[in-house]
Amino acid sequence: DADVTQTPRNRxxxxxxxxxxxxxxxxxxxxxxxxxxxxxxxxxxIYYSFDVKDINKGEISDGYSVSxxxxxxxxxxxxxxxxxxxxxxxCATSEAGTDYEQYFGPGxxxxxx
Amino acid sequence: QKEVEQDPGPLxxxxxxxxxxxxTYSNSAFQYFMWYRQYSRKGxxxxxxxxxxGNKEDxxxxxxxxxxxxxxxxxxxxxxxxxxxxxLCAMSETNAGKSTFGDxxxxxxxx
Numbered sequence: 001d002a003d004v005t006q007t008p009r010n011r012x013x014x015x016x017x018x019x020x021x022x023x024x025x026x027x028x029x030x031x032x033x034x035x036x037x038x039x040x041x042x043x044x045x046i047y048y049s050f051d052v053k054d055i056n057k058g059e060i061s062d063g064y065s066v067s068x069x070x071x072x073x074x075x076x077x078x079x080x081x082x083x084x085x086x087x088x089x090x091c092a093t094s095e096a097g098t099d100y101e102q103y104f105g106p107g108x109x110x111x112x113x
Numbered sequence: 114q115k116e117v118e119q120d121p122g123p124l125x126x127x128x129x130x131x132x133x134x135x136x137t138y139s140n141s142a143f144q145y146f147m148w149y150r151q152y153s154r155k156g157x158x159x160x161x162x163x164x165x166x167g168n169k170e171d172x173x174x175x176x177x178x179x180x181x182x183x184x185x186x187x188x189x190x191x192x193x194x195x196x197x198x199x200x201l202c203a204m205s206e207t208n209a210g211k212s213t214f215g216d217x218x219x220x221x222x223x224x
Contacts, residue, residue, distance in 0.1 A: 004156075031210065042119070042201060042216035043157070050210060058211070090156055099210050100145035100203075104156030 004105035023091030119215030136202035
């Protein structure tokens with residue numbers, strides 16, 4: 001079984017809808033991350049969490065919110081989706097002190113029409 | 114200007130060629146330098162990392178870091194079709210808790 005799972009894997013939604021992307025991990029890592037990937041733009045950090053009570057904004061947090069429900073679960077929400085949020089979204093985890101080694105989930109392809 | 118700039122590619126080489134992938138950066142505080150490989154429709158996976166300056170070798174892969182020039186490279190020897198993927202460089206400061214990624218270079222190795 002995969003160590004980092006993301007649901008859904010694909011989602012099409014309409015402008016203005018609220019949508020939640022979920023991430024679960026069985027690696028026992030404290031740190032979790034949400035990234036967005038657009039063609040030719042690499043990975044951009046949206047939010048990251050050091051533990052359940054420590055959540056930090058990344059470089060592109062506007063329009064997004066997160067919830068760390070447990071050590072193993074980190075959710076990303078788009079409160080009112082817009083077309084330029086169409087992208088591939090990745091969740092990742094790492095151990096404290098080894099942030100250079102991140103483990104990524106399979107990604108969620110989100111399309112906002 | 115971005116903190117991390119990566120040669121854009123795409124790159125297409127014949128099987129057996131030596132491949133050089135490169136990134137430059139502007140943040141002197143970066144101490145960890147990583148290379149991730151991402152196959153189509155998959156999440157990135159860590160290929161190798163280097164701490165501070167120097168070289169690191171792992172099989173056919175060699176990572177080089179030149180902090181004086183703020184330049185890092187990944188060399189692939191005897192490239193194989195299975196090496197066809199997007200390669201992302203990434204960098205982080207010690208204890209920063211996060212990494213900054215380049216935009217990626219897509220490599221195709223033709224049989």
